[in-house]
Amino acid sequence: MSSDKSAEALLKAAVIDRLINSGVLDESSVLVSELTVDNWTHRTDLVLANGRLCGFELKSERDSLSRLPAQIKSFSRHFEKFVLVVAKKFEKRALELIKESSGVGLWIASNNGEITEKIRPRAKSISPEASISLITATELRRFLTANGIKHQKASHRSDLVNLAKKLPPNVLADGARTAIKTRFKEVHQRFLLQRELTGSYEAIPALRRTTGSRPPIALPYEAHDLTKYPTIPTEHPDLIYAPSGPVIARSRR
Known part of the structure; x- marks a missing residue:
């Protein structure tokens, strides 16, 4: 892991620890890492989905601020x-x-990893277009059906978006929160399990949404300590040799 990546992961872990320790992250909350928004033009470092959608953009001491003005504008929307x-x-x-973006919060990270809130963020409503953009086409179909809006299964996303725009802004915002929570819930739970074993910093990779095979969750060393189990006698009548070693075959009755 490069030093740049280490600095980024350390800051992200510090933010996550602050959210968890402050009680903001409850049982209904979901953490999301690297969520793309604005037609895939910007990627949010961290998102907390609970009663609201809260985005976090992180800039470690090794980062550049060249893209920050555009990121603030996009993430605020x-x-x-x-x-x-x-x-x-x-x-x-x-x-x-x-200063030019009302409502944006500011946290300052010290060199020792402590985070101080400089400006508290203000909650605001987001536009129907922004809410809809956070929902995938598959999720939009389920969302429209749940709200009693008929549509064709083969409808293009543009048609689904036009139908969704008929719903009130607060319904769309709730739909976006629900979609993101559902999409990332399993990854979030996997991260929390890994965090219990290794801490937030080492568990950061488990927070990434993956395709294909799921990364294994590390188990405590004791779970692999075979000395805790009795030795299988070689003369046992049900002894078989499996790929993993000698085991006792399950009896059939």
Whole structure:
């Protein structure tokens, strides 16, 4: 792991620990890492989906702020709360940038990993277009059906979007939250299990949504300690040799 990646992961772990320790992340909440928004033009470092959608953009001391103005503009449109988390050396520049974006929160990360809230984020409504953009085509079909709107199974996304626009903004915002929670719930739970074993920093890879085979969750060393189990006698009548070693065959009755 490069030093840049280490700095990014350390900051993300510190933010996650703050959210968990403060009680903001409850049983109905879901954490999402690297969520793309705005037609895949921007990727949010961290999203907390609970009663609202809260986005977090993280800038470690090794990052550049060149893309930050565009990110602030985009994330402010797509999340009901948005928090910018920056290393101490970026504090002055961050304050200058968010003055023009009302409602944006600001957290400052010190060199020892402590995070201080400089500006508290303000909740706001997001547009119907922003809510719909956070929902996939498959999720849109389920969402429209759940709200009693008929549609063709083969409808293109553009047709589904036009139908969804007929719904009230608050219904669309709730649909976006529900879709994201459902989509990432399993990954979130996998991360929490891994975090219990290794801590937030080492568990960061488990928070990434993957395709194909699921990354295995590390087990405590004791679970692999075969000395805790009795030795299988070689003369046992039901002894068989499996690929993993000698085992006792299950009896059939």
